[in-house]
Amino acid sequence: MAVKTLVVLVVFMFAMISTAMANKNPDNWNYNWPWYPHNTNATQPKKVVVGGSENWHFGFNYTDWALKNGPFYIGDSLVFKYDPPNGTTFPHSVYLLPNYWSFLKCDLRWAKKIADVNQGGGGGFEFVLKRWQPYYFACGEKAGFHCRNGTMKFPVMPLIHWD
Ligand SMILES: *[C@@H]1O[C@H](CO)[C@@H](O)[C@H](O)[C@H]1NC(C)=O
Ligand SMILES: *[C@@H]1O[C@H](CO)[C@@H](O)[C@H](O)[C@H]1NC(C)=O
Numbered sequence: 394m395a396v397k398t399l400v401v402l403v404v405f406m407f408a409m410i411s412t413a414m415a416n417k418n419p420d421n422w423n424y425n426w427p428w429y430p431h432n433t434n435a436t437q438p439k440k441v442v443v444g445g446s447e448n449w450h451f452g453f454n455y456t457d458w459a460l461k462n463g464p465f466y467i468g469d470s471l472v473f474k475y476d477p478p479n480g481t482t483f484p485h486s487v488y489l490l491p492n493y494w495s496f497l498k499c500d501l502r503w504a505k506k507i508a509d510v511n512q513g514g515g516g517g518f519e520f521v522l523k524r525w526q527p528y529y530f531a532c533g534e535k536a537g538f539h540c541r542n543g544t545m546k547f548p549v550m551p552l553i554h555w556d
């Protein structure tokens with residue numbers, strides 16, 4: 394009898410937990426747990442334009458910008474705005490560099506392109522900081538010249554919201 398009750402209880406708890414987990418909002422999953430203190434005005438994810446009104450261009454110090462505009466949190470998104478190539482503007486792009494060393498050197502060999510020269514137009518290219526990891530962003534144009542000599546690079550380590 395006791396065993397049967399226990400089984401029923403366990404099944405019930407699983408049902409509760411899966412319902413809670415299924416309740417969308419993957420960035421805030423703990424928010425749904427019954428024993429988690431509910432804060433009705435929990436901080437909403439931010440959407441930040443990289444460089445502010447400067448957008449994404451050659452020669453602006455984005456490391457400095459990131460330091461002054463951080464911290465960023467998991468779930469926040471960065472928006473890269475730059476004009477598509479049209480003959481008069483310099484094309485830009487967005488790459489993720491795999492580690493600090495390639496970030497320092499602007500070594501694009503193992504970099505991952507996340508936005509090409511056309512994706513910064515209009516509302517810009519939006520990138521969500523989904524994971525708790527360092528992100529190293531850089532422009533990949535002119536074989537790293539924009540990154541090395543144009544300071545088109547910056548690191549971001551998103552923090553976890555505990556509220
Ligand atoms: C929630 O928002 C209200 C009004 O906007 C404010 O007075 C209160 O301090 C906030 N609570 C927390 C925990 O931030
Ligand atoms: C960019 O800003 C960072 C942080 O303020 C500073 O350490 C760095 O020297 C600057 N880079 C250039 C090229 O001015």
Ligand SMILES: *[C@@H]1O[C@H](CO)[C@@H](O)[C@H](O)[C@H]1NC(C)=O
Pocket residue numbers: 476479480481482
């Ligand atoms: C290219 O884009 C820039 C910035 O949007 C604009 O000022 C310029 O007139 C455009 N040039 C051509 C040839 O369309």
Ligand SMILES: *[C@@H]1O[C@H](CO)[C@@H](O)[C@H](O)[C@H]1NC(C)=O
Pocket residue numbers: 541542
């Ligand atoms: C670009 O920067 C590197 C060092 O980061 C320097 O050696 C090189 O001369 C610079 N090139 C130009 C064209 O400014």
Ligand SMILES: [Cu+2]
Pocket residue numbers: 450451484485486532533534539545
């Ligand atoms: Cu560039």
